[in-house]
Amino acid sequence: MxxxxxxxxxxxxxxxxxxxxxxxxxxxxxxxxxxxxxxxxxxxxxxxxxxxxxxxxxxxxxxxxxxxxxxxxxxxxxxxxxxxxxxxxxxxxxxxxxxxxxxxxxxxxxxxxxxxxxxxxxxxxxxxxxxxxxxxxxxxxxxxxxxxxxxxxxxxxxxxxxxxxxxxxxxxxxxxxxxxxxxxxxxxxxxxxxxxxxRAFAILTTTAELHRRRLSASANSILVCQDVDVSYGQVQVLFGVNLDLAEGEIIALLGTNGAGKSTLLRAISGLVPVQRGAIFFDGEDVTGMEPEDTFAAGLVQVPGGRGIFPSLTVRENLEVAAWASGRPRADAAASVHEILDLFPSLERRIEQQASVLSGGEQQMLTLGQAFVGRPRLLMIDELSLGLAPIVVEELLRLVRRIHEEGTAVILVEQSVNLALTVAERAVFMEKGEIRFAGPTSELLERDDILRAVFLGAATVETVT
The missing domain is CATH 1.20.1250.20 (MFS general substrate transporter like domains)
Structure with a gap:
C-alpha cells in the first residue's frame, strides 16, 4: 500500500x-x-x-x-x-x-x-x-x-x-x-x-463516514469502492469506479468483454494494485491489502476458468478450503458433506484428481470451496462461461444457498438473462467506467445498455 x-x-x-x-x-x-x-x-x-x-x-x-x-x-x-x-x-x-x-x-x-x-x-x-x-x-x-x-x-x-x-x-x-x-x-x-x-484525506473521511453509518444506519455497506483507478503498466483500465454493496446483497456486474469487470474484482481482492481511490470492506480500508489478508477478512473471489488445485483430489480440494477458512473442524466438515449432498457427481468422484473433472464439475468444486469458507463477500467471475444450461442451474442453486446464509455476492456475467434471475440490483460497466447502477427492473428499460451487452456477447461467441 x-x-x-x-x-x-x-x-x-x-x-x-x-x-x-x-x-x-x-x-x-x-x-x-x-x-x-x-x-x-x-x-x-x-x-x-x-x-x-x-x-x-x-x-x-x-x-x-x-x-x-x-x-x-x-x-x-x-x-x-x-x-x-x-x-x-x-x-x-x-x-x-x-x-x-x-x-x-x-x-x-x-x-x-x-x-x-x-x-x-x-x-x-x-x-x-x-x-x-x-x-x-x-x-x-x-x-x-x-x-x-x-x-x-x-x-x-x-x-x-x-x-x-x-x-x-x-x-x-x-x-x-x-x-x-x-x-x-x-x-x-x-x-x-x-x-x-x-487521496489520504478522502480515505480517512470515507472511513469515518462508514464507521458513523455502522453506528447509526440499519443497512450496512459491506463493500465500498471510491474513485478506483487501476492500470496495467501504462494502460489504464479502471477510471474512477464507485461501487457500494450492502451487507447480504447480491448484485450482477455486467459489461462487454474488456469493460474492466474482472479487473475490478482483482483490485478488491488485492491481486492488482490500486493507483488512486480506496476500497473499504466491512468498514475497514483494504486498499492494497495482500490477497491472503482479504481472504482472512472474509472476502473470496471465484475466478473465471475454474479455481481448483488440479493435482489434488476432490476431497483434498475441499479440505484445503476448510483449513484455509480457519473454521472449527466440525463446522467445516459439515459444510463439506453439504456440498457433496448438493452435487452428487462430486461425491462419486471424491477420490479422483480434480484435473479429470468436467468443466461444470470443476466449477462446482470451486463454488464448493467458497461455500466451505463461509465468506462475508463472494465474488464470482463468469459463472456460466462455457457451461451447459443444466449445469449453470445447479451452480445457481448453490449461489442462492450461499446468499441465503447472509453472504453478499457480486456476480460477474455477460449473460443478462442469467444475471437478472439472481440479482436484485445490476451494475453495468463499459470501458472501465460504471454507466449504470440500479434495480434490475430499471436496467430492462435501458435498450442502449442491453444492446451493448448482447452485441458484446455475440461478438465473443462469433470469434470463438
Whole structure:
C-alpha cells in the first residue's frame, strides 16, 4: 500500500542516498576534527553538542516556516526540504577543505543548521500523504532504506575505505553526491503531494463516514469502492469506479468483454494494485491489502476458468478450503458433506484428481470451496462461461444457498438473462467506467445498455 503512493516512492528512493550521506557523516566528523586539527575527546564532544544545537535550531525555525510553505501549496515543504539537502552537499565540500579550525567550526554549524531545517517539512509531508491505517508504518519503513543505503551505496562500493586510503578530508568530500542526489530526488516528489494528500484525506473521511453509518444506519455497506483507478503498466483500465454493496446483497456486474469487470474484482481482492481511490470492506480500508489478508477478512473471489488445485483430489480440494477458512473442524466438515449432498457427481468422484473433472464439475468444486469458507463477500467471475444450461442451474442453486446464509455476492456475467434471475440490483460497466447502477427492473428499460451487452456477447461467441 505504501508504494502505491507516488510521493512516498520518491521519499523512499531519496532515503537510500540520505542514509549513505548522513550516517557515515555522524562518525566521520569526530574523526575529521581529530585527524585534521588534533582535537581531544572533550573538545570533539563540545563541537558535536554545538552541531546538535544548531540542527535543533534549524528544526525549530523550519517548523515555523512550514505552515507558510503549506499556504503556497501542499508540495512546497517537500520542495524546500529537497533544496535543503542539496545545499548540504556544497557545505560538506567547504568543510572538508577548511584550512583552519575556526572556519571548519563555522561551516559545520551552518551545515548542521541547514540539515535540521529538512526535518519538519519532510515529516509533515510524509504524515499528510500516508494513509491513516499505515501512517506509523510509513515512518518506520523509511528507516530500512536509510540502513540499506549505507550498505549498498557507501560500504559495498568501497567509499567507506576512502578515509584510510586518501585521508579524512576526502572521506568527508565523498559524501557530497549523496546529499545532492537525495535532495533532487526528494524535491521531484513535490508534484505528487497534492493528489496524494487528497487521496489520504478522502480515505480517512470515507472511513469515518462508514464507521458513523455502522453506528447509526440499519443497512450496512459491506463493500465500498471510491474513485478506483487501476492500470496495467501504462494502460489504464479502471477510471474512477464507485461501487457500494450492502451487507447480504447480491448484485450482477455486467459489461462487454474488456469493460474492466474482472479487473475490478482483482483490485478488491488485492491481486492488482490500486493507483488512486480506496476500497473499504466491512468498514475497514483494504486498499492494497495482500490477497491472503482479504481472504482472512472474509472476502473470496471465484475466478473465471475454474479455481481448483488440479493435482489434488476432490476431497483434498475441499479440505484445503476448510483449513484455509480457519473454521472449527466440525463446522467445516459439515459444510463439506453439504456440498457433496448438493452435487452428487462430486461425491462419486471424491477420490479422483480434480484435473479429470468436467468443466461444470470443476466449477462446482470451486463454488464448493467458497461455500466451505463461509465468506462475508463472494465474488464470482463468469459463472456460466462455457457451461451447459443444466449445469449453470445447479451452480445457481448453490449461489442462492450461499446468499441465503447472509453472504453478499457480486456476480460477474455477460449473460443478462442469467444475471437478472439472481440479482436484485445490476451494475453495468463499459470501458472501465460504471454507466449504470440500479434495480434490475430499471436496467430492462435501458435498450442502449442491453444492446451493448448482447452485441458484446455475440461478438465473443462469433470469434470463438
Amino acid at each position: 505504501l508504494f502505491a503512493v507516488p510521493t512516498l516512492r520518491r521519499q523512499y528512493a531519496a532515503w537510500w542516498f540520505i542514509g549513505a550521506g548522513f550516517l557515515p557523516l555522524a562518525f566521520l566528523l569526530p574523526l575529521y576534527y581529530k585527524r585534521a586539527f588534533h582535537l581531544g575527546v572533550f573538545q570533539r564532544g563540545v563541537l558535536g553538542s554545538l552541531g546538535a544545537a544548531a540542527a535543533f535550531a534549524g528544526v525549530l525555525l523550519a517548523g515555523k516556516w512550514t505552515a507558510s510553505w503549506l499556504a503556497k501549496g501542499m508540495g512546497e515543504p517537500l520542495k524546500r526540504a529537497g533544496w535543503v539537502l542539496v545545499a548540504v552537499g556544497p557545505g560538506l565540500l567547504l568543510l572538508a577543505w577548511a584550512p583552519n579550525l575556526p572556519l571548519a567550526i563555522i561551516v559545520a554549524v551552518v551545515v548542521s543548521f541547514i540539515g535540521g531545517m529538512f526535518t519538519p517539512a519532510f515529516i509533515t509531508t510524509q504524515a499528510f500523504v500516508s494513509p491513516a491505517r499505515v501512517r506509523s508504518l510509513s515512518f518506520g519503513f523509511g528507516l530500512l532504506f536509510i540502513v540499506a543505503g549505507v550498505w549498498v551505496l557507501w560500504i559495498v562500493p568501497g567509499v567507506s575505505r576512502v578515509s584510510d586510503h586518501d585521508g579524512i578530508r576526502w572521506a568527508i568530500a565523498a559524501l557530497t553526491p549523496y546529499w545532492i542526489i537525495g535532495g533532487l530526488i526528494l524535491r521531484s516528489g513535490h508534484k505528487f503531494v497534492a493528489a496524494d494528500v487528497g
